[in-house]
Amino acid sequence: GQNIDQPTEMTATEGAIVQINCTYQTSGFNGLFWYQQHAGEAPTFLSYNVLDGLEEKGRFSSFLSRSKGYSYLLLKELQMKDSASYLCADMDSNYQLIWGAGTKLIIKP
Amino acid sequence: TAGITQAPTSQILAAGRSMTLRCTQDMRHNAMYWYRQDLGLGLRLIHYSNTAGTTGKGEVPDGYSVSRANTDDFPLTLASAVPSQTSVYFCASSASGSGGDTQYFGPGTRLTVL
Numbered sequence: 001g002q003n004i005d006q007p008t009e010m011t012a013t014e015g016a017i018v019q020i021n022c023t024y025q026t027s028g029f030n031g032l033f034w035y036q037q038h039a040g041e042a043p044t045f046l047s048y049n050v051l052d053g054l055e056e057k058g059r060f061s062s063f064l065s066r067s068k069g070y071s072y073l074l075l076k077e078l079q080m081k082d083s084a085s086y087l088c089a090d091m092d093s094n095y096q097l098i099w100g101a102g103t104k105l106i107i108k109p
Numbered sequence: 110t111a112g113i114t115q116a117p118t119s120q121i122l123a124a125g126r127s128m129t130l131r132c133t134q135d136m137r138h139n140a141m142y143w144y145r146q147d148l149g150l151g152l153r154l155i156h157y158s159n160t161a162g163t164t165g166k167g168e169v170p171d172g173y174s175v176s177r178a179n180t181d182d183f184p185l186t187l188a189s190a191v192p193s194q195t196s197v198y199f200c201a202s203s204a205s206g207s208g209g210d211t212q213y214f215g216p217g218t219r220l221t222v223l
Contacts, residue, residue, distance in 0.1 A: 004151065030208040042199060042214035043152070050209060087151070095207050096167070099151030 004100035006088050011106045012078055020073045020086050020103045028093020032064050032071045035087040037102065043087055046073070075105075083107045112136065113215035115200050121221045122190050130185040130218050132200030138213075140206030141183040143167075143175060145196040146217075152199065158183055159206040190222045 005023045012018040024032065031050035035043040049055055049064035049071060061074040073086055085102040092098055113134045122128050134141065139160045144152040144167075154167030158177040172194060174186045183202075187194055198218045203210040 033211075042216050045211045045213070048209060048211065089152075091208065095210065096154060096157070097152075097212065099153070101149060101151045 004088055004090060004098055006086075006100040006103045008101070009104045009106065011108060012075075014078055014080060014107055014109050016078050017074065017076050018078060018105065020075075020088075020105065022071045022073075022088035022100060024069050024071070024088070024090045024098070024100075029066065030091035030093065030095055032062075033089045033091065033097065034062050034071075034073045035089065037085045037087055039084070046086075078107050080107050080109070113200060113202055113213060115198075115215040115218050117218060118216070119219040119221075121223060122187075124191055124222055125189055128187050128190060128220075130187075130198055130200075130220070132183045132185070132215055133181050134183075134200075134202045134213075134215075135181065136202060136204075136213070137180060138202035138204050139180070140203045140210065141177065142201040142203075142212065143173070143183070143185045144199045144201065145169065145194075146199060147196050155185065155198075157206070190220075192222045194220065195222045196220060 003025045034046040037043040047062035054063045059076045064071045085104045087102045088100040089097040116131045142157045143155040153169045155173050156175040158164045161180045200215040201212040203212045
């Protein structure tokens with residue numbers, strides 16, 4: 001089966017750190033993607049993990065554990081502009097993306 | 110660079126009418142995709158094309174058709190619209206449609222079927 005789970009909504013404070021978790025169960029695996037989507041806009045690419053471990057890219061980092069079917073997106077030094085939905089997607093054996101419903105992140109001053 | 114463009118931006122359509130959503134990319138990407146996004150659900154793949162001249166069905170293809178006559182264009186047609194097709198439609202493209210390939214999205218078309 002194919003299933004992506006991530007929290008529906010999270011709230012964090014400006015300047016803080018937040019971790020958004022994603023679990024997946026996919027028949028075949030070709031990597032895990034994170035996208036950011038501001039309200040009313042298109043998703044934009046943030047990160048891609050295919051090997052276990054942490055990938056750091058500025059304020060954003062993404063982690064993958066293939067054995068646990070688990071990934072997280074870590075956002076540091078939160079800014080108000082980080083208020084958005086964060087979409088987790090895993091690439092299946094046919095190279096198609098299976099998407100989670102997204103986590104709406106609310107940043108408070 | 111334009112990247113991916115979609116038209117129209119939004120549309121209200123009477124049930125039973127047909128409509129074509131347009132998508133054009135200027136990145137010379139081989140693979141293109143059509144998704145719909147509904148509140149509370151993840152993006153769902155409608156149809157895809159790994160290269161010009163070929164198309165494939167995604168998770169929710171019923172009621173939709175596509176064509177890929179050339180590299181740049183990937184129109185999505187609703188032959189006879191129904192209210193359940195009310196959604197935001199995103200077109201995307203990627204270089205090759207293979208492992209690790211990043212998908213780039215157009216701005217979306219908001220469709221309301223009444």
